[in-house]
Amino acid sequence: MAARNRTEVTEFVLLGLSSWPEMQPVIFGIVLPMYLVAVMGNALLMTAALSDPKLQTPMYFLLSQLSFIDISLTTITVPQMLVHTLSVNRTISFNCCMLQLFFFMAVGSMEGHLLAAMAYDRYVAICDPLRYSAIISHRLCLRITLTSWVIVSLNSLLYSVLVTRLTFCGNQVTHFFCDITPLLKLSCPRPVVNEMLIFTEGVAVVVSPFFILGSYARIGVAITHMHSVSALHKALSTCSPHILVVLLLYGSVICMYLRPSSSYDLDQERQVAIFYTVVTPMLNPLIYSLRNQEVKSALRRLFRKLCISSNFQPGSQANGEWQHSS
Numbered sequence: 001m002a003a004r005n006r007t008e009v010t011e012f013v014l015l016g017l018s019s020w021p022e023m024q025p026v027i028f029g030i031v032l033p034m035y036l037v038a039v040m041g042n043a044l045l046m047t048a049a050l051s052d053p054k055l056q057t058p059m060y061f062l063l064s065q066l067s068f069i070d071i072s073l074t075t076i077t078v079p080q081m082l083v084h085t086l087s088v089n090r091t092i093s094f095n096c097c098m099l100q101l102f103f104f105m106a107v108g109s110m111e112g113h114l115l116a117a118m119a120y121d122r123y124v125a126i127c128d129p130l131r132y133s134a135i136i137s138h139r140l141c142l143r144i145t146l147t148s149w150v151i152v153s154l155n156s157l158l159y160s161v162l163v164t165r166l167t168f169c170g171n172q173v174t175h176f177f178c179d180i181t182p183l184l185k186l187s188c189p190r191p192v193v194n195e196m197l198i199f200t201e202g203v204a205v206v207v208s209p210f211f212i213l214g215s216y217a218r219i220g221v222a223i224t225h226m227h228s229v230s231a232l233h234k235a236l237s238t239c240s241p242h243i244l245v246v247l248l249l250y251g252s253v254i255c256m257y258l259r260p261s262s263s264y265d266l267d268q269e270r271q272v273a274i275f276y277t278v279v280t281p282m283l284n285p286l287i288y289s290l291r292n293q294e295v296k297s298a299l300r301r302l303f304r305k306l307c308i309s310s311n312f313q314p315g316s317q318a319n320g321e322w323q324h325s326s
Contacts, residue, residue, distance in 0.1 A: 009168040011091045016084055016176045017270055024085040031085075034278050035078045041285035042067035044299060052298040058141045059125070060295075062118045064290060065145055066245075069114060070281035076100060077277045081176040097178040098160050102293045104177065106149075106156035108253075111149035116212050117141065117247050122217040122242060126235050175270055177277075197304045212246055241287045248283065252276040306309075 017027050048062035049055050056109035077100070084090040092100070124135050157181060219239060226232045255272045289295045 009094060009171050011093050011171060012097050012178065013172045014084055014090050014176055015172060015174050016081060016090060016180075017274060028082055028085045031078065031189075031274070031278060032082055034282050035074060036284035038074050038278060038285075039071055042070045042281060044302065045285040045289065045295070046071075048295065048298040048302045052301060055294065055298050057138045057322045058138055059118070059121050061138060061141050062114060062121060062145075066111065066114050066118070067285065069107055069111045070284055073104070073111065076103050076107060076278050077177040077273075084176070092178065097173075097183075097287045098164055100178045101163060101180065101183070102156050103158040104179065105159050109152040109155060110148055112248060112253075113152065114145070115242070115249065116215075117144045117148070118242055119212040119215040119246075122239055123219055125238070126219050141164070148276070171306055175273070177273075179269075179273065237292075241292065244287055245280075245284055248280045249276075252280065 002018060011213070016024075018024070046064045046067035049060040049067070078093070080100075121136055121141075125132050128135065163180065163183055166183070166187040167189075168183075168186045170186050173182050173186065175182045222236055224323070227236065252272050252275055255268075289299060
């Protein structure tokens with residue numbers, strides 16, 4: 001009977017950010033520009049970090065990976081939501097829903113791992129600068145990145161398998177994408193065992209990068225012993241963008257997932273989710289570029305190259321020579 005009930009739900013209906021029809025064009029008009037800014041901003045930051053010779057350091061390699069994560073996170077959820085705001089049909093197949101859940105959980109968890117690696121990078125740079133090159137290398141960053149991808153992929157696979165084994169009593173998801181909590185709300189009877197497994201596994205993955213706090217505790221101790229004003233200013237300017245991004249990420253994650261079920265509100269989670277999937281990816285490149293002189297210089301050089309390449313497109317030189325000869 002349970003197996004037959006599970007096969008009854010072949011698609012889900014995503015209710016979106018609002019059920020009011022008159023709000024759909026407003027939502028589209030607000031979210032679309034934010035999505036485009038998030039994608040273009042992170043794409044520019046990633047391009048500058050990977051192509052500029054002066055940014056070929058482990059820190060900026062990790063920053064480029066963070067930009068890739070932000071592009072992926074917002075692209076997994078937002079384009080489908082934008083289509084649904086202007087469409088009567090808001091359905092998503094069961095398999096596509098599970099795929100979206102898998103990629104969203106994997107990419108979201110990966111962002112925490114990258115921020116933890118960036119915190120460790122800042123800790124070594126400030127607390128042990130003479131041995132920085134010996135400890136932090138591109139090879140180490142690549143290993144950390146690949147290992148983190150394996151961990152978050154396995155964890156996300158566990159989430160997805162547990163959800164596919166649920167019995168659903170309805171198919172209307174009060175959300176704009178397939179997330180773990182609203183899907184659990186649709187299951188019947190209440191999946192207590194699955195909720196416990198998902199919650200404990202989620203805490204292990206989300207809280208494990210919180211050794212960021214340990215890194216910054218050590219950084220704070222090191223800063224208090226600095227007697228040079230320039231060194232203190234450099235340390236604070238290096239760490240402040242990362243701290244702000246960490247606060248934005250984990251503040252929204254705690255509001256979305258690490259709350260008691262009695263205080264859970266679907267409408268509130270949708271509002272937090274749009275902040276997590278659109279606003280935060282849009283702000284991250286602004287935070288890192290506005291507070292970092294090296295990034296701003298690299299972006300100016302990138303824009304200069306783009307302008308030069310656009311001015312010297314194929315055929316422009318020939319047209320100039322023709323005009324000069326005439």
